[in-house]
Amino acid sequence: MPHQLCNDHAKPGSATAVADRIPRVPRGAAVLATAVLLLLGSMAAPLPLHAQERFSLYVPSPQSVAEAMAKMAGVGKSDVVVDLGSGDGRIVTTAARLHGARGFGVDINPELVDLASSIAKKSGVGDRVTFIQQNVFDADLRKATVVNIYLFPELMRMLRPKLLNELQPGTRIVSHDFNFGTWEPDEQLTFFAPDKFGGAGADARISLWIVPAKIHGYWNWSLPVGGRVVNYASIVEQRFQVGEGIVRVGNRRGLFTDLKLRGEQVSFGLRITIDPGVLVTHEFRGTVKGDSIEGTVRVTPDGGKAADLPWRAARTSGTTYFQPTGLAVK
Ligand SMILES: C[S@@+](CC[C@H](N)C(=O)[O-])C[C@H]1O[C@@H](n2cnc3c(N)ncnc32)[C@H](O)[C@@H]1O
Numbered sequence: 001m002p003h004q005l006c007n008d009h010a011k012p013g014s015a016t017a018v019a020d021r022i023p024r025v026p027r028g029a030a031v032l033a034t035a036v037l038l039l040l041g042s043m044a045a046p047l048p049l050h051a052q053e054r055f056s057l058y059v060p061s062p063q064s065v066a067e068a069m070a071k072m073a074g075v076g077k078s079d080v081v082v083d084l085g086s087g088d089g090r091i092v093t094t095a096a097r098l099h100g101a102r103g104f105g106v107d108i109n110p111e112l113v114d115l116a117s118s119i120a121k122k123s124g125v126g127d128r129v130t131f132i133q134q135n136v137f138d139a140d141l142r143k144a145t146v147v148n149i150y151l152f153p154e155l156m157r158m159l160r161p162k163l164l165n166e167l168q169p170g171t172r173i174v175s176h177d178f179n180f181g182t183w184e185p186d187e188q189l190t191f192f193a194p195d196k197f198g199g200a201g202a203d204a205r206i207s208l209w210i211v212p213a214k215i216h217g218y219w220n221w222s223l224p225v226g227g228r229v230v231n232y233a234s235i236v237e238q239r240f241q242v243g244e245g246i247v248r249v250g251n252r253r254g255l256f257t258d259l260k261l262r263g264e265q266v267s268f269g270l271r272i273t274i275d276p277g278v279l280v281t282h283e284f285r286g287t288v289k290g291d292s293i294e295g296t297v298r299v300t301p302d303g304g305k306a307a308d309l310p311w312r313a314a315r316t317s318g319t320t321y322f323q324p325t326g327l328a329v330k
Contacts, residue, residue: 055136056151058112060087061176062195065204066094072189072208073146073172075099082106082144084136084151084159089116089129091148096125101146106134141166150176157181164240169213169288170263177205183240186210186262212241212261213288218321221313225274225299233320234313243268250275251325264288266295278302284311291315 061069069091075081077100083091086105093116095101107113116131132139136159141147144167149156160180163173179185185207193204216238222231234247236259245256247270254272270282279302286295293313300306 055155056085058087058109059150059197060090061150062193062204063090063094064193064195065176065206066090067098068189068191068204069148069174069176069206070095070099070101072187072206073148073174075101075146077101079103079145080143081146081148082139082141083148084139085149085155086116086131087112087150089120089131091150092116092129092131093120093123093125095146096120096128097123102128103146104130104132106132106136106139108133108135137162142168145171147171147173148175149173149178151178153178153181164211167211169211171211173209173211175207175209179207180209183209186241210241210263212238213264213266214238215243215261215266215288215293218316218319219293219313220316220319221311223297223299223309223311225280226278226301230274231320232313235319235321246321247272248319248321248325251327253321261288266293278304286311286313 070081073079073081075095079095079099079101081092081095081101081103083089083103083105086092086107089105089112092103092105095103105113105116107116110133113131113133117126120126120129120131136151136155141163147163147167149159151159156175156178157180160183167173175185187208188205189207190203190205192201194201196202196204215236217236219234219236220232222229224230230249232247232249234245234256236243236245236256238261241261243256243259243261245259245268247254247256249272252273252275254270257269257271259268260266264287265285266288267283267285270284271279272282274280281298281300281302283298284295285297286293291314293311295311296308297311298306298308
């Protein structure tokens with residue numbers, strides 16, 4: 001150890017001795033380093049901590065629940081089914097055995113991973129499913145089309161951002177008993193499972209979420225209405241599978257109604273006056289693909305005939321929504 005890092009007055013092993021072994025940095029440099037760290041800390045978004053520990057006890061889902069979860073997700077041959085915290089592997093093995101799916105499970109407990117692999121082999125699906133010893137936070141979810149979870153609510157809530165960021169829109173997530181906080185399920189079913197808790201029998205609640213496409217932001221489009229091209233500039237705020245939106249059409253502004261997402265599918269309504277003064281009802285339906293939406297809109301002028309028009313919206317980096325209309329509210 002270099003001589004200059006030792007403190008001759010401190011007892012070996014004491015806190016002072018340990019502290020004194022830390023290299024001394026010139027005062028000015030230390031202040032600058034602290035300032036840089038503080039600046040970086042204030043710029044960086046808070047990162048979720050990867051907890052390297054077992055967060056949920058091992059309690060297997062009853063077989064009746066494993067089958068009901070696969071049915072609720074509509075599992076089929078083309079699916080890649082994942083179980084986060086896979087226990088003895090019954091969720092993935094059931095999906096492969098009954099529905100021909102492929103998939104994998106991750107569990108932090110190596111003994112359960114071995115058990116799941118051997119059960120899958122004995123069930124004749126060893127070539128289609130794998131089990132990995134891994135923390136759920138480290139699982140690679142890019143290929144998943146169905147994700148199953150039976151974990152304590154705190155862990156589900158902590159997994160929520162990972163699932164929303166890494167899963168493709170349209171991926172189905174099915175849970176047993178627990179939920180994702182304020183992210184409401186798209187479907188839910190409660191039933192009596194006689195095989196729950198080792199045959200004691202209890203209610204089981206299974207829930208389904210469809211990962212929504214991301215539509216938060218500015219969207220523009222044009223439509224031929226009343227014999228001329230009309231421009232729409234909208235601003236959409238999204239909260240999971242529902243949203244709100246406002247839109248500027250000419251010098252009028254309006255609100256979207258009932259904005260909903262189911263995977264990539266988006267729908268909402270709008271009633272707005274379009275110059276020269278006709279109140280027009282719009283029913284939008286489309287598919288979100290990254291920065292574009294393609295679909296149709298049913299346009300019905302008050303007292304007129306409905307027309308179905310193609311609808312193509314593009315996400316933009318800015319909006320004309322806030323430009324002055326030339327009209328003042330009196
Ligand atoms: C309630 S059991 C569910 C087992 C299985 N999914 C089922 O439904 O039968 C929860 C499982 O999650 C595992 N687990 C707990 N914390 C974990 C973590 N941080 N990463 C991976 N697995 C975890 C446990 O070892 C346990 O097997």
